[in-house]
Amino acid sequence: xxxxxxxxxxxxxxxxxxxxxxxxxxxxxxxxxxxxxxxxxxxxxxxxxxxxxxxxxxxxxxxxxxxxxxxxxxxxxxxxxxxxxxxxxxxxxxxxxxxxxxxxxxxxxxxxxxxxxxxxxxxxxxxxxxxxxxxxxxxxxxxxxxxxxxxxxxxxxxxxxxxxxxxxxxxxxxxxxxxxxxxxxxxxxxxxxxxxxxxxxxxxxxxxxxxxxxxxxxxxxxxxxxxxxxxxxxxxxxxxxxxxxxxxxxxxxxxxxxxxxxxxxxxxxxxxxxxxxxxxxxxxxxxxxxxxxxxxxxxxxxxxxxxxxxxxxxxxxxxxxxxxxxxxxxxxxxxxxxxxxxxxxxxxxxxxxxxxxxxxxxxxxxxxxxxxxxxxxxxxxxxxxxxxxxxxxxxxxxxxxxxxxxxxxxxxxxxxxxxxxxxxxxxxxxxxxxxxxxxxxxxxxxxxxxxxxxxxxxxxxxxxxxxxxxxxxxxxxxxxxxxxxxxxxxxxxxxxxxxxxxxxxxxxxxxxxxxxxxxxxxxxxxxxxxxxxxxxxxxxxxxxxxxxxxxxxxxxxxxxxxxxxxxxxxxxxxxxxxxxxxxxxxxxxxxxxxxxxxxxxxxxxxxxxxxxxxxxxxxxxxxxxxxxxxxxxxxxxxxxxxxxxxxxxxxxxxxxxxxxxxxxxxxxxxxxxxxx
Numbered sequence: 121x122x123x124x125x126x127x128x129x130x131x132x133x134x135x136x137x138x139x140x141x142x143x144x145x146x147x148x149x150x151x152x153x154x155x156x157x158x159x160x161x162x163x164x165x166x167x168x169x170x171x172x173x174x175x176x177x178x179x180x181x182x183x184x185x186x187x188x189x190x191x192x193x194x195x196x197x198x199x200x201x202x203x204x205x206x207x208x209x210x211x212x213x214x215x216x217x218x219x220x221x222x223x224x225x226x227x228x229x230x231x232x233x234x235x236x237x238x239x240x241x242x243x244x245x246x247x248x249x250x251x252x253x254x255x256x257x258x259x260x261x262x263x264x265x266x267x268x269x270x271x272x273x274x275x276x277x278x279x280x281x282x283x284x285x286x287x288x289x290x291x292x293x294x295x296x297x298x299x300x301x302x303x304x305x306x307x308x309x310x311x312x313x314x315x316x317x318x319x320x321x322x323x324x325x326x327x328x329x330x331x332x333x334x335x336x337x338x339x340x341x342x343x344x345x346x347x348x349x350x351x352x353x354x355x356x357x358x359x360x361x362x363x364x365x366x367x368x369x370x371x372x373x374x375x376x377x378x379x380x381x382x383x384x385x386x387x388x389x390x391x392x393x394x395x396x397x398x399x400x401x402x403x404x405x406x407x408x409x410x411x412x413x414x415x416x417x418x419x420x421x422x423x424x425x426x427x428x429x430x431x432x433x434x435x436x437x438x439x440x441x442x443x444x445x446x447x448x449x450x451x452x453x454x455x456x457x458x459x460x461x462x463x464x465x466x467x468x469x470x471x472x473x474x475x476x477x478x479x480x481x482x483x484x485x486x487x488x489x490x491x492x493x494x495x496x497x498x499x500x501x502x503x504x505x506x507x508x509x510x511x512x513x514x515x516x517x518x519x520x521x522x523x524x525x526x527x528x529x530x531x532x533x534x535x536x537x538x539x540x541x542x543x544x545x546x547x548x549x550x551x552x553x554x555x556x557x558x559x560x561x562x563x564x565x566x567x568x569x570x571x572x573x574x575x576x577x578x579x580x581x582x583x584x585x586x587x588x589x590x591x592x593x594x595x596x597x598x599x600x601x602x603x604x605x606x607x608x609x610x611x612x613x614x615x616x617x618x619x620x621x622x623x624x625x626x627x628x629x630x631x632x633x634x635x636x637x638x639x640x641x642x643x644x645x646x647x648x649x650x651x652x653x654x655x656x657x658x659x660x661x662x663x664x665x666x667x668x669x670x671x672x673x674x675x676x677x678x679x680x681x682x683x684x685x686x687x688x689x690x691x692x693x694x695x696x697x698x699x700x701x702x703x704x705x706x707x708x709x710x711x712x713x714x715x716x717x718x719x720x721x722x723x724x725x726x727x728x729x730x731x732x733x734x735x736x737x738x739x740x741x742x743x744x745x746x747x748x749x750x751x752x753x754x755x756x757x758x759x760x761x762x763x764x765x766x767x768x769x770x771x772x773x774x775x776x777x778x779x780x781x782x783x784x785x786x787x788x789x790x791x792x793x794x795x796x
Contacts, residue, residue: 128364136365137299138291140357141373142429143236144185144350145295148302148377149243149422151177152384152405154343154492158336162388163398167315170385170392172328174319176344177381181374184503185351188530190370193355193506194363196513202358204229204506205443211512218512223563225505226444229352231556232498233437234474236349237273237430238481239495243488244426245269247407247419262487269482272423276430277475281466282458291428298425299376301418306376306383309409313386341540345496347377350429352502353436384409402489437474438465448570449563451751469751477555485548494548498556500538507531562747569744572737585618585641588625589662592639595628596664601635606700606713608636609684610720611758613643614667618660623720623770631768637713638688638697642668642680644758649673655687663698666691679759681715688712719754719767 155173159165198206208222245268248258258264310316318324328334329341336343358366387409391397397408410418442465444450456466485491511527518526545553595601612624620641628634652673659666670683691697692711700713722745733741755765 127362128368132362132365133369134292134296136292136361136369137295137373138293138428139360139432140354140366141295141299141350141369142291142425142432143240143353144348145298145373145377146240146243146422146425146429147347147350148380148384148406149404149426150239150488150492150495151343151346152381152388153243153403153489154346155340156388156403156405157401157489157492158334158340158343159401160335161399161401162392162394162403164335165388165392166333167389168324168331169328169333170389171316171319172324172331172334173340173344174316174381174385175321175323175325176328176341177347178319178378179322179325180344180348181377183533184348184530185354186370186374188507188510189351189355190366192514192526193510194358194366195517196510197358197363200359200362201443202363203356203440203443204352204502204509205440205447205449206356206359207506207509207513209447211509214512214515218509219567221505221508222447223449223560223567225502225509226440226449227556227560227563228498228501228505229356230437230440230559231552232349232496232502233433234477234555235481235491235495235552236433237276237426237478238269238485239488239491240426240429241272241423242266242269242482242491243404244419244423245272246488247404247415247422251416251419266482266486270479272427273430273475273478273482276427277434277471277478280434280471281456281468291431294421294424295428298421299373301421302380303376305410305414305418306379306381309383309386310379311386313389316382316385316389319382319385338536339540339543341537342496342544343492345500345537345541346492347381349496349499352499352506353432355506356436356440357432380406402487434471434474435465437470438467441467441470444563449567451562451566451747452757454752454756481551484551490548494544494551497541497544497549498552500534500541501556503534504531504538507534565740565743566747569740569742569747573741573744575737581622582619583622583625585614585620585625585665585667586660588629589660589665591629592665593662595633595635596637596639598633598635601633604634604636605716605764606637606702607640607684607688607715608634608638609640609642609680609715609717611642611644611680611717611754612720614641614669618667621720623722626770627718627720627768634718636664636716637700638664638666640666640668640684642670642684644670644672644678644680647671647673651676653683655683657687657691657696659696666697677759678757681717681760681763684715685712715764717758717760717763717765719765720770721749721767723769723771 152173155170156162156165159169193207194202196202196207196210198210204222204225208218212218212222242265245265246262248268249260249265251258329338334340354366354370384405388405391408397403406422407415407418438455441450441453442455445452445455453467453469456468458466481491485494507527507530510530511523514523514526517523541549608628610624610627612620614620624641628639652671653676654671656669656671657666658669668684668687670680672678688697688700689712692699699711701711702713755761755767
């Protein structure tokens, strides 16, 4: 993390406003709209209903966002990184079962995130209806809103591959304008009905839950919860900006948000029974409370804020998936770094999956009001899972009774929110839950498929490379074996004790002996420095066996072939390797011979014949291998698209158990016996 972000600074606070608060900062665009929807229509709304609802919003932001996440959860940083996966990495040694809340919570936050760009951008664009811009008047058509929303989101997803470093620097100033806009017009409208300030008292928050003016009852909490859905993202973004900058900026953001909610509440109370509004259930008080000549400006600023919120969600998804890859929760995907900042990454697979799902959500629901009805259900699941993991963390810092009391306090509140949000299931929440279950299934298969494979993978599946030095040396000199290639390269991880997968040696020696001048075993290690590139070479006391450990910065391209050519050239010049001058070449004085890269693809075909593997484990292992084969291929991962690559299939287990039920019946020695 940049040292500037480790301390409070104006620049750090500006970046924090641009990165961290996009989701929670755009909640005024749709929260009060959802509150009106719970009442049925504007004409049903009373001052007590509005004040009670805003009180619930204020105390939800205080308890969940401020107390749980900003004050407590941000103490649980993993090398200054936050988020549910970083928290899990801190406590996973406490108990094996903690993997379950980590997987469920991670899948839920990724699934619910597909709604954030959809609902924020759609809410902002809907403000354009019937607005005049000079001589041009926007239509009242929802179809036009959806078309504009689609165009904005498509542009947003397309530009991700180019990096957002340049435009990202403008996010902070734009969000400063946005929060200033929220606070100013909140105060302007608040002054028209100052009694709405009673919402500061928790009495009104509790009262509204049981008041007859609240037709939704406890289920109103499902709409109130929308005000704090960005709290989990706030915790996840801690590593990008530093906790001190969040501590410094959150009070300002909280104040701006609450002032705007108070202003919207005052406007609703003043206009609930106006002839123009009392029959409406779908209107946005955020836009309605603005002076007419300021509305188009508000829409423009809100649209920029919505885009920034969506951008933060998209890049946050990349980070979350990258963390999941590191924890072996999801398959390997190609990660690109559009800038020199390690935290700024781009994952094409995630980007386009997110794009398709988000646009599908936009067109499936068709309006922000219907999206709001589904929004927030899955994130309540994430918050409950985070509380479980947080309890494990707090046990190491506090007495067990205090850690339990804190966990029960937040867990009870979040469980109530979860129950209140369940009503959203039939109104569209099933969409995000289906997405969540699909993501969870992939995580489950990949993680437990790895675990079960390792369980059945016996020690005999690993061999020491040192034990095969003599065979490889003899094979190189054995002219009775056809010459295969000058440099035979295997991309395989060699452990510190020189152990490698048996399948590698099986490929060289057993299938058909592969005679080469030099055998290369290459391990790639990623480092934190963007452009670092160095390597170590271990010849194992030979002239033809090379163990290469490549150390590459996260911005260095994974073009293994280019690096190996350079390494060979150096080793030949130093006399460590014998010259490899090819007989025919387009390059003068070429000293490096030809290369063949062998990629070994594990196949699950032998699983069905293995009676010792349980049926469920067999399905998990097969699913894991299938995911490995359909995601980033080793050829793409190592940049070998233009190299001579041989792909081989290998059984998952080279050493097979003998069939104890195979019984010898008879041995024939002649044709006569066979005929009988």
